[in-house]
Amino acid sequence: MYExxxxxxxxxxxxxxxxxxxxxxxxxxxxxxxxxxxxxRLVDALTQVKEKVRFCRVCGNVAEAEECRICRDPRRDQAxxxxxxxxxxxxxxxxxxxxxxxxxxxxxxxxxxxxxxxDDLRIRELLARLQDGAVTEVILATDPxxxxxxxxTYLARLLGPLRLRVTRLASGLPVGGDLEYADEVTLGRxxxxxxxxxx
Amino acid sequence: xxxxxxxxxxxxxxxxxSLVDFRSYPSLDxxxxxxxxxxxxxxxxxxxxxxxxxxxxxxxxxxxVASTAPLVRDGADRAVIRVxxxxxxxxxxxxxxxxxxxxxxxxxNGGPLPRARExxxxxxxVLFAPEDLALVKGDPAERRGFLDDLLVARAPRYAxxxxxYERVLRQRATLLKSAGSAGRxxxxxxxxxxxxxxxxxxARFGSELLVARLELVEALRPLVDKAYAAVAGTGxxxxxxxxxxxxxxxxxxxxxxxxxxxxxxxxxxxxxxxCLVGPHRDDLLLSLGPLPARGYASxxxxxxxxxxxxxxxxxxxxxxxxxxVLLLDDVFAELDSTRRRRLAELVASAEQVILTAAVGAxxxxxxxxxxxxxxxxxxxxxN
Ligand SMILES: Nc1ncnc2c1ncn2[C@@H]1O[C@H](COP(=O)(O)OP(=O)(O)O)[C@@H](O)[C@H]1O
Ligand SMILES: [Mg+2]
Ligand SMILES: [Zn+2]
Numbered sequence: 336m337y338e339x340x341x342x343x344x345x346x347x348x349x350x351x352x353x354x355x356x357x358x359x360x361x362x363x364x365x366x367x368x369x370x371x372x373x374x375x376r377l378v379d380a381l382t383q384v385k386e387k388v389r390f391c392r393v394c395g396n397v398a399e400a401e402e403c404r405i406c407r408d409p410r411r412d413q414a415x416x417x418x419x420x421x422x423x424x425x426x427x428x429x430x431x432x433x434x435x436x437x438x439x440x441x442x443x444x445x446x447x448x449x450x451x452x453x454d455d456l457r458i459r460e461l462l463a464r465l466q467d468g469a470v471t472e473v474i475l476a477t478d479p480x481x482x483x484x485x486x487x488t489y490l491a492r493l494l495g496p497l498r499l500r501v502t503r504l505a506s507g508l509p510v511g512g513d514l515e516y517a518d519e520v521t522l523g524r525x526x527x528x529x530x531x532x533x534x
Numbered sequence: 535x536x537x538x539x540x541x542x543x544x545x546x547x548x549x550x551x552s553l554v555d556f557r558s559y560p561s562l563d564x565x566x567x568x569x570x571x572x573x574x575x576x577x578x579x580x581x582x583x584x585x586x587x588x589x590x591x592x593x594x595x596x597x598x599v600a601s602t603a604p605l606v607r608d609g610a611d612r613a614v615i616r617v618x619x620x621x622x623x624x625x626x627x628x629x630x631x632x633x634x635x636x637x638x639x640x641x642x643n644g645g646p647l648p649r650a651r652e653x654x655x656x657x658x659x660v661l662f663a664p665e666d667l668a669l670v671k672g673d674p675a676e677r678r679g680f681l682d683d684l685l686v687a688r689a690p691r692y693a694x695x696x697x698x699y700e701r702v703l704r705q706r707a708t709l710l711k712s713a714g715s716a717g718r719x720x721x722x723x724x725x726x727x728x729x730x731x732x733x734x735x736x737a738r739f740g741s742e743l744l745v746a747r748l749e750l751v752e753a754l755r756p757l758v759d760k761a762y763a764a765v766a767g768t769g770x771x772x773x774x775x776x777x778x779x780x781x782x783x784x785x786x787x788x789x790x791x792x793x794x795x796x797x798x799x800x801x802x803x804x805x806x807x808x809c810l811v812g813p814h815r816d817d818l819l820l821s822l823g824p825l826p827a828r829g830y831a832s833x834x835x836x837x838x839x840x841x842x843x844x845x846x847x848x849x850x851x852x853x854x855x856x857x858x859v860l861l862l863d864d865v866f867a868e869l870d871s872t873r874r875r876r877l878a879e880l881v882a883s884a885e886q887v888i889l890t891a892a893v894g895a896x897x898x899x900x901x902x903x904x905x906x907x908x909x910x911x912x913x914x915x916x917n
Contacts, residue, residue, distance in 0.1 A: 355635065357611065445728055447709035453727060481701050481735065488731045 341367070393464070395440035395457050397422045405429075405437055412436040415472040418461065418490065420444050420483065424514045428476065431523035436472075439464065444482040445489060453489060461490075465497060472500040474529055478514050479504070491532040502529040546857045547886035548588065548657065549625065550618040555610035556632075557583035564913050570881070570900045571888045575908030581890035584908070585661065585863045588888065591617040591628055592657040592859075593683065594638055594650060597665065603634040619657045621856065628656050654690035658851055662844040663863040669843055670827050670836040674817035681747050681818060684754075684847050688854055692746060699739040703809055706732040711807035726804075733796050740812040741789035747813060748783055751776045757846035765845070765876050766838040770823025779815045837868055845880065862889040866897055874898055 336342055341363060349359035366374055390396070391403035398404070405411060405425070415436030419425060425438050441456040443449075464470065475490055477483035487503055494501050505528030514522070545568075553562040558580045573581050586596055586605070596605060606613040612633040619626045629641040630650065640650035647653055668676045685692040706729070713726050755774050762772045780791040795811040796803070803810050820827040820839060827839055851858040860881060866874050866889070878898035881887045890908075891897045905917045 445731070447705050447712060447728075447732075450712075481698060481705070485705075485728065485731045485735060488734065489728055492731075 390440075394438045395422075395442060395460065396425050396438055410435075413469055415474065416461075416464065416470050417474040417476050419476050419514065420478055420486070424476065424478075427514055427517065427522060428526070431519050431526060433523045433526040434474075436474075441477070441486070444477055444486040446482045456486070458490070458493070462493075465494070465499065468498075470499070472502065474526075475501065475503045475532070476514065476526075479517075480513070483514075487532075501532045503532050504529050545885055546619065546621045546658075546859070548617055548859050548888075549620045550616075551584070551588060551591075552614075552616040553587055554614040555607040556587050556613040556615055557605060557607060559583065559911055560607060560610075562911070562913065564906075565915075566886075566888070567904045568886050570903045571886065572897060572903050572905045573888065573890045573908050573913065574893060574897075574905065575890075576893050579908045580911060581892075581908050582663075582863055584913070585663070585861050585888065585890060587615050588617065588657075588859065588861060589659050589661050590632075591615050591630060592654075592659040593686070594630065594640075594654060597661055597663060601634065602632045602638065605632055606634055617657060626656055628653055651690070651693050654686065654693055658687050658856060658858040659861055660687075660844055660848040660851065660858050661861040661863065662841060662865050663861075664865065664868060666840040666844065667836055669840045670820060670831060677818040677820075678814070678816060680843065681750055682743070684850070685743075685746050685750055687847075687851060687858070688750075692743075695739055695742050695746075699736075699743050699813070702732060702735045702739055703812070703814055706736055707807065707809050710803050710809070714804050714807045733793060736796070736809065736812055737789040737792040740792055740814075741785050744778065744780070744788050744813040744816070745783065745785050747816070748776055751818065753850055754843075754846050757849045758842050761845040761849070762838060762842035764880060765841050765873055766835065767872065767876075769835075772839065772842065773819075773821045775819045775821075777817045777819050778813070779811050834870060834873070838873060841865070841869075841873075841877065848884075857885040860884045860887040862887060864890055864892065864895075866891060867895045 337345065344363045344366070345356075345359045348354055348362050349356055351359075354362070366377075387399055388397050389399070389401075391398040391401075391406055393402055393406040396403040396405065398406075400407075412435045415434075416439050417428060417434055417436055418439045418441060419428065420441055420443055422440055425440065428434055428438075439457070439461050441458065441461075443451050443456055445451060445453060445456070465473070473490075473494060475487040477486045491501050491503070504522075504525040517525070547568040548566050551562070551564045551566060553559045555561075564584075573584060575581050582598075586598060590596055590605070596602075599605065602613075612631055614629065614631050616627065616629045619628060627641075627643050629644075630653070631639040633639075638650040640647045640653040642653055642656070669680055682692070682696050686696065709726075709729060709732060713729070751774055758774060759772045763769070780788055780795055782788040782791045792811055799810050822831055822835060822839065825831075827836065831839060848858055848860055862877075862881070866877070869877060874896070875898060878900070881889075882900060889897070903917070904915065907914050907916050
């Protein structure tokens with residue numbers, strides 16, 4: 336244990352995903368030794384991200400305005416929505432250039448272990464977007480792991496009664512994986528080969 | 535162990551073992567030879583640690599502990615196990631890096647693998663150790679683990695099925711628990727709304743695992759009976775039967791039975807907060823003659839039966855092609871002289887057998903052995 340401020344910093348860093356106690360300590364001492372201007376830039380970036388960045392009120396993607404860049408773009412196809420777990424998945428899919436519709440970011444996947452149920456995800460918002468009948472296809476692009484599959488199955492059943500084409504990305508994505516880490520070609524192919532789900 | 539399977543098996547052995555910060559070894563480079571390898575040393579000098587490392591290189595888990603933390607030398611951040619496996623005339627270098635709290639990383643011939651799991655199956659081992667008495671005397675979990683380990687050794691893709699099944703179980707049990715407590719306090723809407731989804735997942739992976747176990751038990755049955763007779767001499771025959779919470783032997787049938795049973799037991803499951811249906815509740819029943827082995831077999835019979843299970847696994851893997859490496863940790867001391875002699879005869883024909891013995895303990899004579907002394911973190915060839 337270190338004294339006061341240093342230990343506080345180590346504790347805070349240690350709470351970040353992927354940062355263990357050893358790395359937290361290494362980063363903390365790196366920052367202690369770094370020159371003040373560099374640290375200031377980091378502090379500014381952190382402050383800005385919390386002040387400026389918001390979540391799109393339509394799709395839940397990160398945005399710098401009320402609505403994100405994709406939702407504001409009139410050239411995007413209004414008839415299809417791609418449902419993903421996180422904003423980073425939007426980035427991954429955009430890279431493939433296979434999809435011209437809009438997105439819906441759930442904010443995670445169903446996982447009782449982590450205390451996440453359907454009510455904790457932006458599912459009500461999704462249903463609201465499907466009310467007026469303008470959307471005709473929903474692509475379920477949750478991660479190809481257990482929780483992602485469970486979420487897709489749950490949504491497929493929920494959307495079953497609506498008159499929609501509900502599809503799931505084709506297999507071929509590494510099982511047990513994370514959409515974010517699938518390479519562009521594989522992800523692009525999974526998009527093309529998406530299959531219809533029967534609820 | 536001279537059987538007709540022998541000629542199908544290709545020649546596989548371990549040529550080298552290197553360790554960095556594994557258990558009591560800061561660093562070790564050991565050259566190994568085919569045939570019988572003996573590791574001898576006083577208690578606590580690190581013989582089992584070597585056997586554990588070799589087994590880990592094949593299965594990526596330990597027979598002694600569930601997490602990797604105890605495998606990393608006290609004071610070190612991570613451990614490395616490197617083995618060179620010779621198969622026919624080709625060599626593969628498998629390197630595993632173990633970091634507590636993180637996924638194990640694997641390289642084959644220097645190239646990193648996206649998932650360590652992909653290195654499973656390159657080195658197949660069968661280990662017989664004193665702990666194996668629990669296969670006969672212990673809880674059903676010991677025998678389920680025995681079957682599942684063997685499934686993975688035969689077809690590494692079952693590592694994925696097993697991991698998925700265990701994860702679905704945890705997810706579903708957590709949901710049942712929270713639904714149960716929510717029911718008593720204030721029922722929140724939709725809590726059980728996703729249970730159907732998890733039921734489906736549990737039936738899907740559970741049926742796959744269960745059907746594979748049933749097929750495995752069929753394949754093992756004659757081999758265990760034969761191995762028991764070979765070790766114990768004549769005696770009552772061994773019977774294996776798989777006891778399950780659900781009926782059926784085909785995938786669809788079992789999945790359907792699981793779903794029906796979950797529906798039937800829903801109230802009990804929510805009340806108790808546990809998953810009551812599926813292969814995680816099953817057992818492999820072992821009997822000698824008319825009596826169950828657990829609770830009835832003598833100490834000697836129990837040892838013979840545990841050994842027969844391992845030798846049958848060895849035969850089965852050998853029959854699949856690709857000789858497994860046989861590891862015998864401190865077991866000769868546990869057997870009476872007749873059983874010891876029989877085991878020695880059986881293993882003499884193995885492509886490679888690595889056995890440990892305490893100083894002074896009796897080890898049967900073999901025609902050719904590579905003998906090593908294990909002491910103070912070093913291993914020295916002595917002949
Ligand atoms: N993570 C570890 N770090 C350092 N030493 C360890 C570690 N795990 C086990 N040991 C040491 O290894 C020794 C046991 O080695 P083991 O292979 O079981 O002995 P044996 O030769 O009797 O089979 C013990 O002295 C124990 O303290
Ligand atoms: Mg030992
Ligand atoms: Zn948006």
